[in-house]
Amino acid sequence: MPVVSTIRAIGHRIVDAVWRIGVAARFFFLTLLYSGNSFRRFHLIIKELFSTGVMSLIIIVVAGLFVGMVLGLQGYETLKRYGSESALGVMVALGLVRELGPVMAALLFASRAGSAMTAEIGLMKATEQISAMEMMAVNPIARIVAPRFWAGVISMPLLAALFSAVGIFGGYLVGVVQIGVDEGSFWSQMQAAVDFREDIMNGVIKSLVFGIVVTVIALFEGFDAPPTAEGVSGATTRTVVTSSLAILMLDFVMTAIMFRGA
Amino acid sequence: MGRTTLDLWVGMFVVAGIAALVMLAMKVGNLGTYNVSETYQVHAYFSNIGGLKPKASIRSAGVLVGRVTSISLDTERYEANVVMSLDKRYQFPKDTFANILTSGLLGEQYIGLMPGGETEMLKNGEQLKQTQSAMVLEDLIGKFMYSKASEATK
Numbered sequence: 001m002p003v004v005s006t007i008r009a010i011g012h013r014i015v016d017a018v019w020r021i022g023v024a025a026r027f028f029f030l031t032l033l034y035s036g037n038s039f040r041r042f043h044l045i046i047k048e049l050f051s052t053g054v055m056s057l058i059i060i061v062v063a064g065l066f067v068g069m070v071l072g073l074q075g076y077e078t079l080k081r082y083g084s085e086s087a088l089g090v091m092v093a094l095g096l097v098r099e100l101g102p103v104m105a106a107l108l109f110a111s112r113a114g115s116a117m118t119a120e121i122g123l124m125k126a127t128e129q130i131s132a133m134e135m136m137a138v139n140p141i142a143r144i145v146a147p148r149f150w151a152g153v154i155s156m157p158l159l160a161a162l163f164s165a166v167g168i169f170g171g172y173l174v175g176v177v178q179i180g181v182d183e184g185s186f187w188s189q190m191q192a193a194v195d196f197r198e199d200i201m202n203g204v205i206k207s208l209v210f211g212i213v214v215t216v217i218a219l220f221e222g223f224d225a226p227p228t229a230e231g232v233s234g235a236t237t238r239t240v241v242t243s244s245l246a247i248l249m250l251d252f253v254m255t256a257i258m259f260r261g262a
Numbered sequence: 263m264g265r266t267t268l269d270l271w272v273g274m275f276v277v278a279g280i281a282a283l284v285m286l287a288m289k290v291g292n293l294g295t296y297n298v299s300e301t302y303q304v305h306a307y308f309s310n311i312g313g314l315k316p317k318a319s320i321r322s323a324g325v326l327v328g329r330v331t332s333i334s335l336d337t338e339r340y341e342a343n344v345v346m347s348l349d350k351r352y353q354f355p356k357d358t359f360a361n362i363l364t365s366g367l368l369g370e371q372y373i374g375l376m377p378g379g380e381t382e383m384l385k386n387g388e389q390l391k392q393t394q395s396a397m398v399l400e401d402l403i404g405k406f407m408y409s410k411a412s413e414a415t416k
């Protein structure tokens with residue numbers, strides 16, 4: 001019966017997917033549970049902050065500058081049609097603070113730092129370092145996973161804020177310095193339109209959520225990877241794909257909740 | 263890499279991130295120009311508010327003196343009830359005139375206050391009696407067409 005076997009295959013896939021989500025959730029709660037230890041040994045988090053946060057700085061800053069400059073150019077071309085070039089600052093700032101800052105920074109973070117995390121943990125598993133830790137009665141979640149998790153959660157909002165700030169500077173460079181939009185109206189209209197709680201804090205909340213999601217996906221994929229060269233490469237790819245999709249979908253959901261009235 | 267250089271880099275990263283956040287809040291957002299503590303509230307009825315929105319600015323002689331707090335429809339009078347909070351530093355006479363104005367041709371709408379000659383000042387919770395509604399473009403065009411038509415029949 002081909003129909004029965006097709007339905008069985010679908011069921012198998014679904015059960016597998018739900019099971020994996022369950023394992024990932026359990027992994028997340030274990031990470032939170034053992035986080036106390038990693039705060040007591042804060043230098044572990046600092047070391048991970050260096051490799052996830054500081055090393056992502058260059059890509060974030062350069063990407064932010066160029067995204068801001070493109071926004072300035074394109075925004076100017078569009079706003080010129082309606083004779084409201086002075087609203088360029090509002091457009092650049094709201095676009096960056098609400099959407100592009102958190103989302104682009106999270107996408108870059110997922111491919112820059114998330115993939116590295118997955119590969120590192122996957123290789124640790126493949127070379128049996130994790131089993132060795134367990135043999136020495138060292139909890140690998142407390143020693144390896146939790147510091148990386150907190151480093152990701154701490155650095156993500158900071159990177160998103162840097163991205164937005166540099167992007168606004170890029171928009172300023174193109175809009176005011178190059179094209180010649182009035183500087184006063186650029187900043188004053190921006191300040192009148194951007195609300196601290198509504199826009200900036202919601203952007204920070206978004207980037208915090210993205211930080212949690214991306215690091216949990218990256219760490220789980222690494223921890224769950226089959227201990228072979230092929231398995232690690234597959235897990236790294238899955239980290240980037242899954243976290244990028246998760247970022248974009250969650251962004252839609254959060255935007256729908258946060259900015260419905262505005 | 264040594265412990266101290268590592269700490270230095272991470273410290274610089276965190277400081278830069280927080281500085282970016284503060285810069286966003288002060289320079290880009292409205293936190294720098296925000297003082298909610300010292301305000302008093304007045305309200306006014308308008309027969310049409312046009313496109314006025316909460317948080318729209320209230321200006322007198324072009325100076326920002328407050329913001330619109332809330333807008334609702336009063337079902338007893340069928341007029342819009344606009345609550346505004348004004349800065350304590352600026353006191354206005356009781357017969358102050360409230361206009362809904364537009365900045366630029368298609369810009370956002372704001373309330374302009376024109377002080378009257380009364381010696382008594384407005385207190386918290388009081389009402390601005392004299393108001394003028396927003397200019398609605400369709401009404402203007404309608405009036406224009408009507409006057410043109412009546413000219414033509416003469």
